[in-house]
Amino acid sequence: MEPTTDQSEKQWLADLRQGDAAALRRIFDRHYPLLLSDIYRYLPDEDTCKDLAQEVFVELWRKRSTLEIHSSLRAYLRRAAINRALNYLKANRRTVLDDPAGRPELADVLAVDTQAESEQDSLEAALHQAISQLPEKCRLVFSLSRFEHLSHREISTRLGISVKTIENQITKAMRLLREAMIKHTHLSPVVILLLKWWWGG
Amino acid sequence: MQNFDYILLLSKRFSGEINASEAALLDEWISQSPENERLAGQYQAIWMHSTEQFKAFRLDMDAEFQQLQARLKLTGAPATRTVPIRFSVFRVAAALAFLLLAVWAIRQFTPTAPANMVAEASSTNIRTVDLPDGSRVWLRQNAQLQYPQKFSARERRVQLSGEAYFDVAQRDGQPFRVEMEDGGIAEVLGTTFSVRASKNDPETSVLVCSGKVRFHPMEKAGAPFCCPIKKAFLTAKPPNCGCWKYLRSMN
Numbered sequence: 001m002e003p004t005t006d007q008s009e010k011q012w013l014a015d016l017r018q019g020d021a022a023a024l025r026r027i028f029d030r031h032y033p034l035l036l037s038d039i040y041r042y043l044p045d046e047d048t049c050k051d052l053a054q055e056v057f058v059e060l061w062r063k064r065s066t067l068e069i070h071s072s073l074r075a076y077l078r079r080a081a082i083n084r085a086l087n088y089l090k091a092n093r094r095t096v097l098d099d100p101a102g103r104p105e106l107a108d109v110l111a112v113d114t115q116a117e118s119e120q121d122s123l124e125a126a127l128h129q130a131i132s133q134l135p136e137k138c139r140l141v142f143s144l145s146r147f148e149h150l151s152h153r154e155i156s157t158r159l160g161i162s163v164k165t166i167e168n169q170i171t172k173a174m175r176l177l178r179e180a181m182i183k184h185t186h187l188s189p190v191v192i193l194l195l196k197w198w199w200g201g
Numbered sequence: 202m203q204n205f206d207y208i209l210l211l212s213k214r215f216s217g218e219i220n221a222s223e224a225a226l227l228d229e230w231i232s233q234s235p236e237n238e239r240l241a242g243q244y245q246a247i248w249m250h251s252t253e254q255f256k257a258f259r260l261d262m263d264a265e266f267q268q269l270q271a272r273l274k275l276t277g278a279p280a281t282r283t284v285p286i287r288f289s290v291f292r293v294a295a296a297l298a299f300l301l302l303a304v305w306a307i308r309q310f311t312p313t314a315p316a317n318m319v320a321e322a323s324s325t326n327i328r329t330v331d332l333p334d335g336s337r338v339w340l341r342q343n344a345q346l347q348y349p350q351k352f353s354a355r356e357r358r359v360q361l362s363g364e365a366y367f368d369v370a371q372r373d374g375q376p377f378r379v380e381m382e383d384g385g386i387a388e389v390l391g392t393t394f395s396v397r398a399s400k401n402d403p404e405t406s407v408l409v410c411s412g413k414v415r416f417h418p419m420e421k422a423g424a425p426f427c428c429p430i431k432k433a434f435l436t437a438k439p440p441n442c443g444c445w446k447y448l449r450s451m452n
Contacts, residue, residue, distance in 0.1 A: 028266055037255045046258070054269050061273055123250045132254060145216050147253045152218060171208045177247050 009073050016064050028057055031074065035081040041143055042085045052084040082148055086158040089140075093160060130180035134173055141166055142173035205230065211241060215248040321345045322363070332359070335370040336377065 015023035035053040069076045144150045156163040210227040213219040231241050322328035322340035330338045334352055344363025357377045369377045369389045377389035
């Protein structure tokens with residue numbers, strides 16, 4: 001689902017550059033909820049998400065006249081949001097990253113949401129749930145590599161954690177996901193079929 | 202093969218970070234058994250089918266946007282519509298004003314003789330100066346360099362007092378000349394050299410690190426060349442005096 005800047009968004013951006021607050025509102029309406037979700041993946045705290053996502057729009061407005069977006073608006077905003085999330089994580093890594101008891105794990109929050117989805121019996125849904133149940137740090141590092149396409153070294157620099165730790169966490173995530181998928185195959189006959197097909201088992 | 206972490210190498214391959222030797226190692230491991238191949242396939246499926254999680258928030262968008270507007274006001278960038286210049290009269294006036302300003306600026310900043318720039322190093326630090334031709338100069342403590350904003354087409358001439366290390370951009374037909382306080386001139390035919398000329402120090406020295414420098418105590422032609430790591434005039438300094446550039450710039 002790679003979003004592209006469609007014609008209306010181009011117009012919004014042109015209006016935004018002229019200082020049109022209505023254009024800011026339209027962009028805000030479309031992208032704010034998405035940015036919240038982007039940040040929530042790494043910082044499962046609603047207030048922090050809102051704070052950081054709003055800052056992205058403050059920046060967008062402040063830079064409007066010199067704005068240069070080479071990718072899509074969605075990709076641009078998402079990158080800005082993730083950058084803010086990473087900076088926040090790095091600045092607060094003692095409380096967020098190093099203290100597993102300090103914050104409720106996203107897994108707890110999402111467990112209920114994803115139960116309904118897992119009944120769809122698709123490989124994606126099963127994995128989706130498995131990812132949400134990874135330990136916090138593990139899920140964070142895995143997602144940064146898988147979904148934000150950051151290299152291990154980049155993740156290490158951005159979070160201020162050693163490359164070795166990053167590699168350990170990604171390895172752990174992959175191993176846990178495979179274990180979860182194997183468990184899942186005991187539960188769902190459709191997934192077993194899919195896995196047999198995909199995994200050549 | 203006991204301590205070899207194939208899961209990490211697989212992850213690196215999926216995220217495009219694997220290097221050639223790791224790839225060879227991984228391929229060897231995969232080809233060792235059908236079980237290994239199956240494991241690799243499973244991990245690939247996990248990677249490929251992982252999808253991002255989207256959380257739906259219950260939001261009051263009006264309230265959220267109001268919050269944003271409050272923030273914009275706080276940071277001094279209120280989200281109010283700026284009125285664009287609509288009247289062509291204004292546009293013409295703006296264009297004329299701009300033109301006048303540009304003419305004034307051109308007259309102001311391009312005098313017939315190019316203005317001289319002065320760079321001076323403090324008593325504690327080395328200072329780097331980038332010259333308009335791309336040459337770079339490291340001024341030693343208390344050294345002063347005068348150079349034109351734009352070099353003439355025939356030569357590049359700078360005035361130095363104190364000690365400096367030069368890394369000169371090579372340009373045929375546009376020699377680089379360093380004028381010293383005592384009237385001596387160093388003419389660069391190569392790339393890097395160090396010049397020392399100071400009122401307090403009766404001796405002027407040129408240290409050539411690479412290339413050639415023609416050095417004459419007073420301006421006159423036909424003086425001998427200096428070749429790498431040779432001094433024209435020996436001073437009490439050891440012949441590695443160019444090194445302070447590196448030592449100090451690391452501080």
